[in-house]
Amino acid sequence: MDHLTCQSCGLPFTNEISGTNRDESENEDYCVHCFEHGEFVDQSLTLHGLEVKLVEMAEMHNEITREEAVIVIRELPYLKRWHMNIM
Ligand SMILES: [Zn+2]
Numbered sequence: 001m002d003h004l005t006c007q008s009c010g011l012p013f014t015n016e017i018s019g020t021n022r023d024e025s026e027n028e029d030y031c032v033h034c035f036e037h038g039e040f041v042d043q044s045l046t047l048h049g050l051e052v053k054l055v056e057m058a059e060m061h062n063e064i065t066r067e068e069a070v071i072v073i074r075e076l077p078y079l080k081r082w083h084m085n086i087m
Helices: 047-061 066-078 080-086
Strands: 003-005 012-014 018-020 026-031
Touching: 003 026, 047 066, 066 080
Parallel strands: none
Antiparallel strands: 003 012, 018 026
């Protein structure tokens, strides 16, 4: 099974939860939580909003550890979705 990194939220994902293109084929750049049917699920999401969300995931829901959140947040500006915005 391939382990991919979502180019929007920065979290690892597998083909089972990969995003979908408009033609319902798999999109291996994004996870299904970020990208579905050829569009971003939350189009108004900003880089800052995402940072807040990741910290919340670590602190309130324990879905990821604080250390993981810090690493992911550091990598966010280099991901495809956000790379374009800062250029
Ligand atoms: Zn994602």
